[in-house]
Amino acid sequence: MKKLINKAENVVKEELEGISMAYPDTIKVHFDPNFIYRADAPVKNKVSLISGGGSGHEPMHGSFVGLGMLDAACPGDIFTSPTPDQMLEATKMVATDKGVLYIIKNYSGDVMNFKMAADMAHDAGIKVDAIIIDDDVAVKDSLYTEGRRGVGTTPIAEHILGAAAENGYSLQELVDLGRRVNINGRSLGMALTSCIVPAHGKPTFELGPDEIEIGIGIHGEPGRKRMKIKSADEITELLALSIIEDDPYTRTITQWDGEKKKWVDVKVTDPPFKEGDEVLAFVNSMGGTPDIELLIIYRKLYKICKEKGIKIVRNLIGRYITSLEMQGCSITLVKMDNEMIKLWDAPVKTAGMRWGI
Amino acid sequence: MKRITKDDILMWLKATAKVLMENKNYLTDLDSPIGDADHGINMDRGFKKVMSILPSLDDKDISTILKTTGMSLVNTVGGASGPLYGTFFIEAGKAVVEKIYLSDDDLVSFIDCGLKGILNIGKARVGDKTMVDVIAPALEALKQAFANGKDTIEALHLMVDAAHKGMKDTIPMLAKRGRASYLGERSVGHQDPGATSSYLILRTAYETWDKKI
Numbered sequence: 001m002k003k004l005i006n007k008a009e010n011v012v013k014e015e016l017e018g019i020s021m022a023y024p025d026t027i028k029v030h031f032d033p034n035f036i037y038r039a040d041a042p043v044k045n046k047v048s049l050i051s052g053g054g055s056g057h058e059p060m061h062g063s064f065v066g067l068g069m070l071d072a073a074c075p076g077d078i079f080t081s082p083t084p085d086q087m088l089e090a091t092k093m094v095a096t097d098k099g100v101l102y103i104i105k106n107y108s109g110d111v112m113n114f115k116m117a118a119d120m121a122h123d124a125g126i127k128v129d130a131i132i133i134d135d136d137v138a139v140k141d142s143l144y145t146e147g148r149r150g151v152g153t154t155p156i157a158e159h160i161l162g163a164a165a166e167n168g169y170s171l172q173e174l175v176d177l178g179r180r181v182n183i184n185g186r187s188l189g190m191a192l193t194s195c196i197v198p199a200h201g202k203p204t205f206e207l208g209p210d211e212i213e214i215g216i217g218i219h220g221e222p223g224r225k226r227m228k229i230k231s232a233d234e235i236t237e238l239l240a241l242s243i244i245e246d247d248p249y250t251r252t253i254t255q256w257d258g259e260k261k262k263w264v265d266v267k268v269t270d271p272p273f274k275e276g277d278e279v280l281a282f283v284n285s286m287g288g289t290p291d292i293e294l295l296i297i298y299r300k301l302y303k304i305c306k307e308k309g310i311k312i313v314r315n316l317i318g319r320y321i322t323s324l325e326m327q328g329c330s331i332t333l334v335k336m337d338n339e340m341i342k343l344w345d346a347p348v349k350t351a352g353m354r355w356g357i
Numbered sequence: 358m359k360r361i362t363k364d365d366i367l368m369w370l371k372a373t374a375k376v377l378m379e380n381k382n383y384l385t386d387l388d389s390p391i392g393d394a395d396h397g398i399n400m401d402r403g404f405k406k407v408m409s410i411l412p413s414l415d416d417k418d419i420s421t422i423l424k425t426t427g428m429s430l431v432n433t434v435g436g437a438s439g440p441l442y443g444t445f446f447i448e449a450g451k452a453v454v455e456k457i458y459l460s461d462d463d464l465v466s467f468i469d470c471g472l473k474g475i476l477n478i479g480k481a482r483v484g485d486k487t488m489v490d491v492i493a494p495a496l497e498a499l500k501q502a503f504a505n506g507k508d509t510i511e512a513l514h515l516m517v518d519a520a521h522k523g524m525k526d527t528i529p530m531l532a533k534r535g536r537a538s539y540l541g542e543r544s545v546g547h548q549d550p551g552a553t554s555s556y557l558i559l560r561t562a563y564e565t566w567d568k569k570i
Binding site (some may be wrong): 033076077079080081082083084085107108109112113115116139145146149197199200204217219220221222223 | 385389393394395398399431432433434435436437438439440441478479533534535536538539540541543
C-alpha cells in the first residue's frame with residue numbers, strides 16, 4: 001500500500017484537522033464526537049440540514065457544509081457509518097426553531113444510526129425529520145437486498161435542499177422536495193480498479209488488468225457484472241441506457257411520521273425517464289479518474305440523451321462522491337422541474353461546490 | 358439452578374472483550390469477501406471502550422451495566438453492528454430491571470428481549486445470513502433445555518451448540534440483509550461475520566460462567 005498518510009488509524013482525525021485549517025471562514029470542526037459544522041451555525045430562521053456517512057467519499061459530505069448546502073456533516077471511520085452521538089451533538093449545535101433535516105444514504109448502518117439519533121433528538125425536544133436517498137440502479141431487487149444504495153443523487157439533493165432551506169422552506173416542504181429529488185434521480189457506477197482502505201492495507205476486491213466492474217458501490221461493493229474493458233463510448237452507453245431504460249422501481253422506505261410521532265414504512269415508486277424530460281446530468285469520478293476521461297464520458301452521454309429526446313438542462317462534472325483512490329466513474333441523471341432548476345442555480349459556498357456568490 | 362450475579366455479568370463482558378480482541382483479524386477476514394473488511398476492527402474498538410468504562414460500573418446493578426454497555430457500543434462500533442449489538446444489550450438490560458441476580462427465566466427473557474430489539478431495527482429474519490441465525494436458534498435451544506429440566510450450565514452448553522450450528526448454517530445461505538446482500542449469489546459459501554461474533558459472545562458467556570461453578 002502506497003498512500004500519502006501518516007498512520008492508518010489517524011487518517012480521519014488528521015483530515016478533519018486539515019479541513020478546519022483550510023476553510024476557517026466557512027466551517028468549524030468539533031472533535032470527539034466528530035462533526036463539521038457551518039462557522040455561522042446555528043443560522044436563524046432556516047431549517048438546518050445534516051448529512052453524514054463513512055469517510056473516504058470526499059468531498060462528500062464535509063466539503064459540502066456551508067451556505068446553500070449542509071449545516072453539518074458527520075464523518076464516520078473510512079467506509080463505516082458515523083454513530084448517533086456524533087449526529088445528536090451536531091443536531092444540538094445547528095438546530096433552529098424551524099427544525100433539522102437528516103439526509104441519509106440508504107445503507108443499513110447509516111439508516112440505523114441516523115434513526116437512533118433522530119429518536120434521541122426527538123426525546124431532547126428537537127424537531128427532526130429525514131429523507132433517504134436510494135438511487136443506484138445497479139441494485140435491481142429490493143426484496144432480497146437492503147434496496148438501492150444512495151449514491152450520485154446525494155450531492156445534487158444536498159444543494160437543492162440547502163438552497164431551498166436558505167429560501168425559507170419549512171421542514172415539511174423540504175421533506176417533500178427531498179423525496180421528489182430522490183425519486184427523480186438515478187445513478188450507475190463502474191470501476192477500473194479497486195480502492196485500498198488504509199486500515200486494511202489490501203485492495204478491497206481484485207480486478208484483472210483488463211477487467212472492469214459495472215454497478216460498483218462506493219465502498220467497493222460488487223455490482224451487476226464483471227466484464228472485459230471496453231471503450232469509453234461503449235461503457236458510457238452501458239451506464240446511460242441502464243439508467244434511462246430502468247423500469248419503474250417500487251420499494252418500501254421508512255419515513256418519520258410527524259403526526260403519529262413514529263417511523264412508518266411507505267411504498268414509493270420511481271417514474272422512469274421518458275422523451276421530453278429535462279435532466280441534470282452528473283458525471284462523477286470515483287476518485288482516481290481524471291477530468292479528461294470524465295469529459296469523454298460526458299461527450300457520449302450528451303449524444304445519447306439527445307438521441308433519446310432527453311434534454312440536459314444542467315450538468316455537474318468532476319469528483320464529488322468518491323471511493324478513495326478508485327478509478328472509475330458514475331453517471332447520475334436527475335429529472336428536473338423549474339423549481340429544482342432555480343434552486344440548483346442558487347448560490348452555494350462550500351469547500352467542494354461554489355457558485356453564484 | 359445457578360444464579361447469574363452482577364459479577365458474573367462483568368466477568369462475561371471482560372472475557373468477551375478479550376475474545377473479540379483475539380478474533381479481530383479472524384472476523385475482519387470473514388468480512389472481506391462479503392462485507393467491507395472491518396467487522397473485527399469495529400467490534401474490538403467497541404469492546405475496548407466497554408472495558409474502559411467497566412470500572413465506573415462496579416457499583417451499578419445488572420440492568421444499568423447492560424444498558425450502559427449497549428450505549429457505548431452504539432457510540433463506538435459504527436456501521437450496522439453498532440446499533441444492532443448496542444440494541445441487544447440495551448433491550449436485554451431493560452428486561453432485567455432491578456434484578457439482583459438472573460434466574461433461568463431471567464436469562465431467557467434477557468436473550469429474548471435482546472433478540473427482539475435486533476429484529477425490530479435490523480428487520481432480518483431467520484435464514485437471511487445474519488446474527489439472527491445464531492441468536493434465534495440459541496434462544497430456542499435454551500428455552501427447550503430449561504423445559505426439559507436441564508440445569509443452568511447444561512442449558513447454556515446446549516445453547517452454545519445451537520449457536521455454533523446456526524453460525525455454520527450461514528455458510529450456504531444467500532445474504533438478504535446488510536452489505537453482503539448486494540453480492541447476491543456470490544455471498545453463498547461464506548460464513549457470516551456477524552453470526553460469528555454473536556456465536557463468540559454467547560460461547561464466552563457459557564465458558565465464563567461454567568468455570569465459576
